Amino acid sequence: MDKQDVEHSSPSTLQPMVAILGAILAFSLIIALLMHVPAEGDTKPVVANAEENIKPVAAVEVAATSSGAHTEKSGEEVVKAVCAMCHAAGLMSAPKIGDKAQWAPRIAQGYETLVKHATEGIRSMPARGGNPDLSDAEIAGAVANMANQAGANFDPAKLGKK
Ligand code: HEC
Numbered sequence: 001m002d003k004q005d006v007e008h009s010s011p012s013t014l015q016p017m018v019a020i021l022g023a024i025l026a027f028s029l030i031i032a033l034l035m036h037v038p039a040e041g042d043t044k045p046v047v048a049n050a051e052e053n054i055k056p057v058a059a060v061e062v063a064a065t066s067s068g069a070h071t072e073k074s075g076e077e078v079v080k081a082v083c084a085m086c087h088a089a090g091l092m093s094a095p096k097i098g099d100k101a102q103w104a105p106r107i108a109q110g111y112e113t114l115v116k117h118a119t120e121g122i123r124s125m126p127a128r129g130g131n132p133d134l135s136d137a138e139i140a141g142a143v144a145n146m147a148n149q150a151g152a153n154f155d156p157a158k159l160g161k162k
Contacts, residue, residue, distance in 0.1 A: 070135070072137060072138060074141060075138070075140075075141025075143075075144055076141075078139070078142035079145045079146055082129045082130070082131050083097075083129050083142050083146060085129075087146060092124045093124075097146050097149055097150070098149045099150060102150070103146075103150030103151065104150070107147050107150065107151065111143070111154040112159065114147060115140045115143050115159065118139050118142070119136065
C-alpha cells in the first residue's frame with residue numbers, strides 16, 4: 001500500500017518541479033537572448049579587427065618558418081621584417097629610418113662599428129635586432145640599408161675590406 005502511495009504522489013510532486021525548471025529555463029533563455037543581441041552587434045567589428053590583427057602575425061610566422069631553410073634576405077627585406085619594428089617609429093629612441101639628424105652621429109662611427117653594434121647589441125638595441133636567425137650578411141645588409149637611407153654610402157660587399 002505504501003508503495004502505491006509513493007508511485008501516486010511522485011508524479012504529482014514532480015509536475016510543479018518540472019514547471020519551475022521550465023520557467024527557470026525559459027527565463028535564462030530570455031536573459032541569454034537579451035544579452036546576446038546587443039553583444040552580436042558589438043562583436044562583429046571586434047572579430048573583424050581580430051582577423052586584421054592576426055594577419056601580420058601569420059605573415060611573420062611564415063617568414064620565420066621559411067627562414068628555417070635560411071634563404072638570405074636582402075637588407076631591405078630584413079629591415080622591413082625585423083628592424084622597422086623599432087626603427088620605423090623610433091621606439092625606445094632607436095634612430096628613425098630616414099632621419100639624417102638621428103643617424104649622422106651613428107654613421108660617423110663607421111660601417112663596421114655599426115654592424116658590430118647591430119650584431120652584438122648596444123644599450124636597448126638587441127643583438128641582431130632580437131632575431132638570432134639573421135646571418136651576419138643579413139645584419140650588414142640591413143645596417144647599410146637603414147644608414148644609406150639617412151645619407152650614408154655603406155656597401156656590404158666592402159665590409160671588412162678597408
Ligand atoms: C627592439 C627594438 C629594436 C629592433 C628590433 C632593432 N633595433 Fe636597432 N636600435 C634600437 C635602439 C633602441 C637603438 C638605440 C640604441 C642606443 O644607442 O641607445 C638602436 C640602434 C641601432 C643602431 C645604431 C647603433 C650605434 O652604434 O649607434 C644600428 C646600426 C641598429 N640599431 C641596427 C639595427 C638593425 C640592423 C636591426 C634589424 C636587424 C635593428 N637595429 C633592430 C632598437 C631596435
